[in-house]
Amino acid sequence: MGIRTPAIASTLVVLVLGACRSEAEPANNVAAAPAAPAPVNPTELAQRLVSQRLGAAEGLGFSEVQLFSSEGATIVCGRVTRPGNAPERYITVGEEDVFVESQMQAGHMDQAFNEFCRNA
Numbered sequence: 657m658g659i660r661t662p663a664i665a666s667t668l669v670v671l672v673l674g675a676c677r678s679e680a681e682p683a684n685n686v687a688a689a690p691a692a693p694a695p696v697n698p699t700e701l702a703q704r705l706v707s708q709r710l711g712a713a714e715g716l717g718f719s720e721v722q723l724f725s726s727e728g729a730t731i732v733c734g735r736v737t738r739p740g741n742a743p744e745r746y747i748t749v750g751e752e753d754v755f756v757e758s759q760m761q762a763g764h765m766d767q768a769f770n771e772f773c774r775n776a
Contacts, residue, residue, distance in 0.1 A: 698723055702732035702748040709754045715739045722773060733773035747772055 703718050710716065721734040729750045735743040736756070744757040745765050749772070757765040 696751070698730045698732050701751060702734070702746070705748050705751075705754045706736050706746045706756060709756055709759070710736070710738065713738055717743075719743065724772065724774065726772070731772050733769065745769055 699721055702721070703716075706718075707713060707716055715738070717737040719735045719737070721732060724731040724733070732748045734746055736746050737743040746757065747755045747765075747768055755765070755768060760768075
């Protein structure tokens with residue numbers, strides 16, 4: 657039995673030292689947290705959404721942009737001009753809802769602009 661005791665003791669020392677090392681290693685190998693995404697510029701987002709709604713038309717001009725906030729949603733109102741066409745109004749709400757005057761029934765954009773674009 658005397659032979660086994662030192663063997664067991666040295667095995668325990670190795671296991672304890674190994675356990676201490678394995679507990680310390682994760683703290684040293686902590687992965688860096690991913691960078692937070694850059695905040696979205698509401699005006700640029702609105703222009704991208706309107707462009708997509710109009711079939712990614714090239715040469716669009718944007719003007720008279722106004723930003724509003726309603727119940728936590730950002731509302732962007734403005735005018736977009738396609739080459740060769742008169743300017744038309746648009747409204748975006750949040751990151752998904754897009755309304756372009758030429759794609760709405762007559763009078764609906766007037767109502768929407770009066771309701772959502774207070775300073776228009």
